[in-house]
Amino acid sequence: MSSIFDTVKDMVEMGLFSQPRKSESELREFIKSVATVFPPGLNDEELEKLAKEIEFKQGIKAGLGAVVDGEGFEPWLDDAKASITPYYWSRYEKLLLQNGLPKDVIRTTDKVTDTILSRLGNPYLEKQWDRRGMVVGHVQSGKTANYTGLICKAADAGYRLIIIIAGIHTNLRNQTQERIDEGFIGFDSGKEWGRVVGGRKYVIGAGNFGAERRPVTLTTRIHDFNKSRADSDRSQIGDYVEPVVLVIKKNHRTLQNLLDWLKDNSASGDQQMIEQPMLLIDDEADNASINTKYGKKLVTTINGQIRDLLKLFHRSCYVAYTATPFANIFIDPDQDDDMHGEDLFPADFIIGLDAPDNYFGATKVFIDGLPDDDEPQWLRSIQDNEDILPINHKQDFILNGVPNSLIKAVRSFLLARTIRNLRGEEHKHCSMLINASWRNPIQKQLRNRVHDVVETIKNSVRLNASLGEAALSDPEIFALKQVWQEEFADNFADWSKIQAQLHDAIAATSVVVVNKDSGFLEYPKEKSGSKGKSYIAVGGYALSRGLTLEGLTITWFLRNTMMYDTLMQMGRWFGYRTGYEDLCRIWMPDEAIGWYSFIANATNELHDELKDMEKAKATPEQFGLAVRSHPASLLVTARNKMGSGRKIISSVGLSNEFIETSKVSIAPKSIENNIRLARELIAKCFDGEFHKESCKWGQLFVGIDFDVVDYFLSGWDNAEQSILTKTEPVRAYLRPRKDDEVSKWDVLIVSLNKGTFDDSLGVEIIPIQRYVCLDDFKHNFMSFSGKKMRVASRGVEKAGVDPIKAEKAEEEYRKNNQKTPTEKLNYPDGIYRKVRDRPLLIIYYVQATPPKGRESDPKAERIPSSPVVAWGMSLPVSNKPSDKVEYLVNTIRYQEMFGEYQEDEDLSADDHI
Numbered sequence: 031m032s033s034i035f036d037t038v039k040d041m042v043e044m045g046l047f048s049q050p051r052k053s054e055s056e057l058r059e060f061i062k063s064v065a066t067v068f069p070p071g072l073n074d075e076e077l078e079k080l081a082k083e084i085e086f087k088q089g090i091k092a093g094l095g096a097v098v099d100g101e102g103f104e105p106w107l108d109d110a111k112a113s114i115t116p117y118y119w120s121r122y123e124k125l126l127l128q129n130g131l132p133k134d135v136i137r138t139t140d141k142v143t144d145t146i147l148s149r150l151g152n153p154y155l156e157k158q159w160d161r162r163g164m165v166v167g168h169v170q171s172g173k174t175a176n177y178t179g180l181i182c183k184a185a186d187a188g189y190r191l192i193i194i195i196a197g198i199h200t201n202l203r204n205q206t207q208e209r210i211d212e213g214f215i216g217f218d219s220g221k222e223w224g225r226v227v228g229g230r231k232y233v234i235g236a237g238n239f240g241a242e243r244r245p246v247t248l249t250t251r252i253h254d255f256n257k258s259r260a261d262s263d264r265s266q267i268g269d270y271v272e273p274v275v276l277v278i279k280k281n282h283r284t285l286q287n288l289l290d291w292l293k294d295n296s297a298s299g300d301q302q303m304i305e306q307p308m309l310l311i312d313d314e315a316d317n318a319s320i321n322t323k324y325g326k327k328l329v330t331t332i333n334g335q336i337r338d339l340l341k342l343f344h345r346s347c348y349v350a351y352t353a354t355p356f357a358n359i360f361i362d363p364d365q366d367d368d369m370h371g372e373d374l375f376p377a378d379f380i381i382g383l384d385a386p387d388n389y390f391g392a393t394k395v396f397i398d399g400l401p402d403d404d405e406p407q408w409l410r411s412i413q414d415n416e417d418i419l420p421i422n423h424k425q426d427f428i429l430n431g432v433p434n435s436l437i438k439a440v441r442s443f444l445l446a447r448t449i450r451n452l453r454g455e456e457h458k459h460c461s462m463l464i465n466a467s468w469r470n471p472i473q474k475q476l477r478n479r480v481h482d483v484v485e486t487i488k489n490s491v492r493l494n495a496s497l498g499e500a501a502l503s504d505p506e507i508f509a510l511k512q513v514w515q516e517e518f519a520d521n522f523a524d525w526s527k528i529q530a531q532l533h534d535a536i537a538a539t540s541v542v543v544v545n546k547d548s549g550f551l552e553y554p555k556e557k558s559g560s561k562g563k564s565y566i567a568v569g570g571y572a573l574s575r576g577l578t579l580e581g582l583t584i585t586w587f588l589r590n591t592m593m594y595d596t597l598m599q600m601g602r603w604f605g606y607r608t609g610y611e612d613l614c615r616i617w618m619p620d621e622a623i624g625w626y627s628f629i630a631n632a633t634n635e636l637h638d639e640l641k642d643m644e645k646a647k648a649t650p651e652q653f654g655l656a657v658r659s660h661p662a663s664l665l666v667t668a669r670n671k672m673g674s675g676r677k678i679i680s681s682v683g684l685s686n687e688f689i690e691t692s693k694v695s696i697a698p699k700s701i702e703n704n705i706r707l708a709r710e711l712i713a714k715c716f717d718g719e720f721h722k723e724s725c726k727w728g729q730l731f732v733g734i735d736f737d738v739v740d741y742f743l744s745g746w747d748n749a750e751q752s753i754l755t756k757t758e759p760v761r762a763y764l765r766p767r768k769d770d771e772v773s774k775w776d777v778l779i780v781s782l783n784k785g786t787f788d789d790s791l792g793v794e795i796i797p798i799q800r801y802v803c804l805d806d807f808k809h810n811f812m813s814f815s816g817k818k819m820r821v822a823s824r825g826v827e828k829a830g831v832d833p834i835k836a837e838k839a840e841e842e843y844r845k846n847n848q849k850t851p852t853e854k855l856n857y858p859d860g861i862y863r864k865v866r867d868r869p870l871l872i873i874y875y876v877q878a879t880p881p882k883g884r885e886s887d888p889k890a891e892r893i894p895s896s897p898v899v900a901w902g903m904s905l906p907v908s909n910k911p912s913d914k915v916e917y918l919v920n921t922i923r924y925q926e927m928f929g930e931y932q933e934d935e936d937l938s939a940d941d942h943i
Contacts, residue, residue, distance in 0.1 A: 033558040035076055038065045040128055042084065047127055047136075057081055086608075087132040093384035093848055094141055096641040098653050099149070100378040106155070107148035110187065117243060118182035119143075121236035122213050126175070135386050142383065143179040149379045150347040153188035153307035160340065164315065164350040164376035164650075166640070167383040168391050168633075170578065170605035173351050174206065176383065177311050178213035180349070182236075185214070185245065185273045190306035191343075192245075192275045193288075195336070197314040199546060199571070200254070203279040205578065206313065207251040210277050216241060219250035246274045254279050257287040261294075280314070285335040292342055307345040312336065312374075315350030336374065350376060355636070380650045382640040384847075390607045392630035395616065397824075398856055400627060405882075410435070410617045413804075413884055415588055419466060419476070421619070429475040432483060436464070436586050439617050440483055440566065441513045443584040446613040447564050448535040449522045450583075455609065456535075459553050459562040459580035463602050466588035468570035473543050477568040481541040484566065488539075491532045501529060521612045536564070544569035553580045578602070583610060587618040601626070620803040620881060627820065628692070635660065638860055641846070659683035659914050661754045684763045685911040686863055690821055690902030693752040694876065696894055700747035704899040708873055709792045711742045715777055716793065727826050728781035728795075732868075736768045739775050739871050746901075759915040760903070771908055776830035776870045788875065788897060797875040797897040798823075804880060804889040821874050827859035827904045829872075835865040859904070866906035874900040 041064050046052070052060060058081050065071040072080070119140075126136050151159040167173040181192050196206035211219050216237025233241045249255050255278045278284050292304065340346045385391055399407040414433045415421070443462040450460060464480065467473055490506035501507045510532070511525055522528065544551065544567045551565055567579055585603045603616050618626075636657060643653045661682050695701065714734075715722075721732040743757045743764075764772050785796040800821060828836055839861040849855060877897045880890040 034065075034068050034070075035072060035080065036558050037068055038072060039080055039083070041067075042080070043127055043130075043133075044124075046084070047133055054081075054085070057084065087130075093846075094138060094145070095384045096382040096637070096644040097145060097149075098380045098640060098643045098648060098650055100649050100651075103149065103378070105148050106152040107144060107187075110152065110154070114186050114188075116183070116186050117240065118185045118214060118236070118245075119179065121216065121239040122179055122182045124239045125213060125236045131175075132386070132388075138386075139176060139179050142176065142381070143183050146180050146349070146379075146381060147183045147187065149381075150184065150309065150349070151307065151345055153184075153190075153345065155345075158344045160345075161347040161378045162374060162376050163348070163379040163381070164352070164355060165381045165383060166355045166637070167351065167353050168385045168389065168604065169353040169601050170603075171353070171383070171385040171389055171391065172606075173313070173353065173383070174209050175213070177313070177349070177351055178209060181210070181214050181275070181309070181311070184309050185275075188307065189309045190270075190273050191304075191308040192273055192311070193308065193339070194275070194277045194311045195280050195313060196277050198280045200279060201544065201546075201551075202314075203254060203277060204251050207249060207277040210275065211247075211251060212236065214245060214275065215247055216244050219247050220252045243272060245272050246270045247276070248274060249276045249278060254281075254284055255288050255291075257291045260291050280312075280332060282331045282335060285332065285339070289335060289338055289342070292339075304343045305345075306343070307347075308340075308343045309347045310336070310340065310349070312348065312350045315352045315355075315374075333374065348374060350374065354633075355380075375654070376650050378650070380640065380653055382637050384637075386606075387848075388606060388608060389604075390611055390614070391604045392601065392626065393634060395603070396623070396627040396630045397634075400623070406623075408614055408616055409623055410439075410615055411623070411881055411883075412586070412588060412617050412619050413881075413887070415466075415619075419588065421588060423467065423469070423472065425469055425471060427469075427472055429472065429479055432476070432479045435617055436480070437483055438513055439464075439584050439586040439615070440480060441487070441510050442517055442615050443566065444484075444487060444532070444536045444539065445510060445514055445518055445528065446583045446610070446615075447539065448528050448531050449518060449613060450581075450610055451535045452522065452527055452531055453609070455562070457556050457558055457560050457562050459556060460564050461551075461579040461582045462566040462584040462586075463579055463582055464566065464568045464586045465570060465600060465602075466568075466586065470543075470545050470547060470570075473545055473568050473570060477541055477543045480566060480568065484536075484539060484541055488533075488536060491536065495529055495532045498526075507532075517615065518613065539564040539566065541566040541568065543567075545571070551579070578605070581610075583607075583614055585616045585618075587616065587622065589618075589622065624803050631820075632660070634858060635860060638858075656683075661687055661689060680917050681914040682759065682917055683911060683914045684760070684905050685908035685913075686860075686906065688822075688827060688859060688863060688902065688904050689754045689760070690872075691749065691752050691755045691900045692820065693749040694821075694878075694898055694900050695747055695749040696892065696898070697747070700749075701894060701898050703745065703747050705790060707742050707745045708875075708899040709790075711738065711777070711873065712779060712791055712793055714738050715779070725778075725829055726783075727778060727823070727829055729779045729793075730829055731777045731779075732830060734775040734777045734871075736764070736773050736775065739772075739777070740764065740768070742871075742901075753917065755901075756917065759917050762915045763913070766913070767908065767910075771906075771910075772869050774868050776868050778826070778829045778870060778872045780826075780872060780874050790897070791875060791899075795875050797877040799877045799879055801881045802878045802893060804884060804887055821876060821900045822859075822872065822902045824856060825859065826872060826902075827866075827870065828857075828862045830868065830870055831862045831866055836862055839865050863904050864907055866904065869906060870904040872902040872904070874902070876900050 038061070042061050045060070045064065058077065061077055061080055061084075065077065123136060123140065126139070127133075131139075146163070146165060149161065149163060151161045165173070165176065167176065177194070181194070184192060194206060194210065196203045207219060211217065212235030214236065216233060216235055218232040218234050221232040237244065248260050253259065255276050276288070278288060336348075340348055395408050400409060412433070412435050414435050418431055418433050419429060440462070443460075447460045450456075450458060464476065466476060487506050487510070490504045491510075494501045494504040494507055502511060507529070511529075514522075514525060514528060519525075538561065542551065542565055551563075551567065553563055554560070556562060562581065565579070579602055582603055582605065587600070589600060603614065607614055639656055639660070640653065643656065648656075659682055661684070695704070715731040715738075718734070718738075720734055723730050723732070740761060743761055746755075746757050748755050748757055767773075779791075779793070779795065780798060781794075782796040782798055787794040788797055789795070798821075831839075840855075840857055843849075843857060843861050844851065844853075844855070875897045876899070878893045880887060880893060884890060
């Protein structure tokens with residue numbers, strides 16, 4: 031597209047920002063009138079393309095999220111607004127619009143940042159205050175944009191010192207500095223130190239909307255904070271007319287440098303606290319900021335330094351930003367000591383951010399995009415790595431090649447780059463992520479092997495792509511066409527155009543390593559007439575925390591940890607993929623797919639819990655207790671205690687929860703025993719005088735006695751890896767409620783509508799089928815799990831729910847998520863659980879099958895030839911929700927089952943200061 035197109039687009043969006051929404055015809059007339067100002071204007075095709083882009087943006091919505099406040103909150107912002115000049119915010123708002131954010135998203139950002147700012151301390155209140163809060167977002171969903179907006183508003187309101195702790199990696203700190211430069215400072219901090227040099231201002235970003243004022247920056251995109259450099263300017267914080275801002279790395283040396291400098295430059299040395307109001311933003315707050323007895327000493331050191339930093343000020347605010355808040359919730363709110371003061375528990379507020387509905391996140395990829403029986407939309411399975419690049423490898427491992435799945439992923443990336451060019455996105459950046467090892471020597475080897483693959487493809491394309499049909503005699507071009515047919519033929523149907531464009535599209539593609547020893551990726555500002563960057567980035571930890579790969583399209587991910595924070599933060603593929611979402615592909619092992627699906631569900635429940643807590647006017651401490659008692663908290667507890675190597679007990683609540691046999695035993699005796707139990711249960715259901723009805727999922731029995739269910743549980747042989755369905759804790763939760771809340775049950779016997787009947791359970795059932803994770807068998811586990819760590823189908827918890835209550839629950843969900851009555855939705859099961867009258871036991875008869883393409887895998891021989899029994903349980907809201915039961919976890923065995931937790935190598939390295 032032409033530069034005129036971009037200019038007209040910017041002008042139209044600016045003009046529409048403060049106007050009511052226009053009709054289709056009004057919008058097109060407005061666009062046409064703006065285009066005529068820039069001769070020769072736009073042709074009809076370009077005018078229509080622009081109209082459709084704007085209509086798409088206008089349809090994107092973003093909710094306000096949820097707010098949980100501590101006791102004694104006193105709002106101040108509304109009363110103060112009349113005296114606040116929104117200089118920095120107004121510039122930033124215009125920048126967001128220029129950068130293409132939808133109008134509704136900008137409006138929501140305005141409201142959310144007001145909500146957060148109003149919960150910080152009033153900078154004009156001349157008394158001591160200390161506020162602690164947390165903002166919970168989603169991975170790659172715009173947290174940086176949110177806290178940049180908050181910083182702008184805090185500066186407008188009177189905060190004098192703003193510190194951003196931007197993760198533990200140098201490249202992430204540098205990237206964050208660039209974004210603060212663009213969104214808040216308004217000039218390129220890498221071009222000068224703090225002040226204008228020779229009359230040059232190097233204006234960028236927000237500075238283009240007003241450069242007469244700007245903050246003082248003591249860090250640059252090249253340099254982290256350094257005490258000796260800062261000492262060259264003897265001014266104290268209060269001497270500056272504009273606020274002072276620092277973007278520092280979460281490093282113990284850097285933090286100590288800053289502490290020393292602040293003490294030296296305070297009005298009275300370190301004998302008195304600093305008077306100026308300070309805002310501290312802790313990005314990636316679940317990483318290294320947590321004080322854990324079992325972590326490395328350095329982690330505790332950083333935690334203490336952050337607390338010391340807050341103690342230096344009479345008036346300070348600490349805001350933790352994270353997408354994985356589980357570890358933060360486990361901070362003891364009562365932990366305090368004489369040396370460092372209170373710990374970092376978000377006692378004053380917790381705010382949940384709703385992602386816009388165009389967010390390409392875990393729900394879209396691992397729940398909606400991973401149906402029970404159909405092929406996944408974006409996910410592809412890695413099945414061929416073990417002989418070439420095993421997940422567990424030593425530092426001196428020699429990589430002699432690359433798996434075929436990685437070669438296919440590379441080909442997919444080059445094709446996706448080409449298709450994006452053909453769609454008019456030649457000026458857009460495009461990236462591929464390869465995350466297969468946390469060891470730097472292996473990353474370098476992998477980069478070299480992938481570079482060889484790319485160069486081979488480039489050479490073939492350069493020599494033969496112009497030969498038309500004859501080019502297909504080249505094996506590399508033939509292989510590219512095969513990948514196009516398998517992956518992208520439905521997205522771009524004309525192979526001849528792809529082949530003709532290949533050379534120009536992929537010639538500049540480079541393969542780079544991204545880790546603490548390398549530089550960070552340069553992404554120039556995208557503009558018409560220039561070519562976007564094409565990177566294949568190979569890395570480990572440095573690509574697992576906060577760092578954004580622009581235009582990330584293809585991912586090849588080979589990791590085995592299942593810890594919440596580690597896995598979710600590795601999900602760099604989450605974000606916004608407008609215009610090329612259909613081209614995105616993610617390769618990973620089946621086992622990782624299962625864990626991501628499990629964690630995606632748990633994360634959604636966490637955000638739902640936050641909304642429930644807001645309605646109940648609960649405090650952050652109460653929310654913390656609720657999260658700690660969630661069944662999924664077992665994983666976090668074990669992670670936090672992993673270094674102890676001992677048995678731990680975790681208290682778990684089962685009110686308003688769904689649990690199921692995510693792992694099913696394949697020991698012959700267990701299979702036989704569990705089939706017998708299921709047969710007896712079903713017989714009792716049919717023989718008793720219970721109400722029976724057919725539903726879309728099978729046969730539903732209503733009013734089953736508690737003793738029938740309890741007998742089934744008492745005899746169940748549970749797979750060791752299915753921690754949540756250990757029957758002793760489940761029965762311990764149910765027994766005190768047997769005379770009231772769980773005295774009567776719904777029991778659902780699941781059966782498909784089509785297929786071959788099986789009467790092994792005493793009644794004709796068409797078994798469900800689930801693709802299993804064959805990686806389970808390589809650990810010699812006597813169990814298997816489905817590809818989503820789930821047996822249940824979506825919506826099954828609606829069985830037995832009063833239809834009127836179900837409809838009301840759906841209406842409320844639509845309202846809370848700003849969905850229209852006509853939008854097609856996949857409702858989360860939790861909305862039905864909340865309105866259940868009786869608990870639901872679901873009996874599955876499951877025929878396990880190998881994933882497609884792995885039928886001949888030797889591990890597939892261990893799959894039982896006949897169906898096996900599994901179960902799930904939907905437990906309604908209890909009148910005694912605070913009651914918990916205890917689960918015992920052996921952390922050493924836990925490591926064997928679920929992977930060792932690996933500390934980030936940068937935490938112990940003397941990295942760049």
